[in-house]
Amino acid sequence: MIQTTGLSKSFNGLEVLKSIDLRVAPKEIVVLLGPSGSGKSTLLRSLNGLEELDGGSLEVNGVRVEASMPSKKKQANFREIRRHTGMVFQQFNLYPHKTALGNVIESLLTVKKMKKEEAVKIGEQLLGRVGLLAKKDEYPSRLSGGQQQRVAIARALAMEPALMLFDEPTSALDPELVGEVLEVMRQLAREGMTMVIVTHEMKFARQVANRIVFMDGGVIVEEQEPEIFFQHPESERARKFINQLQEH
DSSP, X not given: OEEEEEEEEEETTEEEXXXXXXXXXXXXXEEEEXXXXXXXXXHHHHTTTSSOOSEEEEEETTEEEETTSOHHHHHHHHHHHHHTEEEEOSSXXXXXXXXXXXXXXXXXXXXXXXXXXXXXXXXXXXXXXXXXXXXXXXXXXGSOHHHHHHHHHHHHHTTOOSEEEEESTTTTSOHHHXXXXXXXXXXXXXXXXXXXXXXXXXXXXXXXXXXXXXXXXXXXXXXXXXXXHHXXXXXXXXXXXXXXXXXX
């Protein structure tokens, strides 16, 4: 589903991703872990073109992008990738002037040019999937952070993505609201959705991931199954990271 080869990215001369090789199989759930500034979010955002590639190449769901491609070709290929990739951010980025249902069906109306009644049917079904059908006519300002994030997930699912990317989806939430968002993600995992997730929720990572990819300083330091990673990490850097987590 995803393959990156030698992926590199710099900001103002500072190399944030250093020749990253990553593979993600269909239906696999990969959690990216690492300290702040390790390159996790930049890697995630590079997968759907939110960050420009400086070097290397990637292939997502059969669509290939190389850093050396002409700009127009790159943009066209990333547009194609985004059509099959759902992304959920820390901030919910909902349209404040649209209801929960309005937010979910927006892409169906504008991108897929669907008839409104058809879009509404799908939107209601998706809000039902994230447990929010009863809130379909509420505006974002009337929803809790957890509810807004679940609407954002439903919105991402509206495009029937082959792949979901989550960039710290619970970090802006009050602790008591985190569980409801993670439960929706668990349900997606049970349904076989391919997911790449940047998160600080270690218990969730341990339960749901097929593989942990641990990053530090712009490189992948270690890749392991969760149980091995959390109990017997190979690298000194990963051991230190896990020990720090346990101290908190």
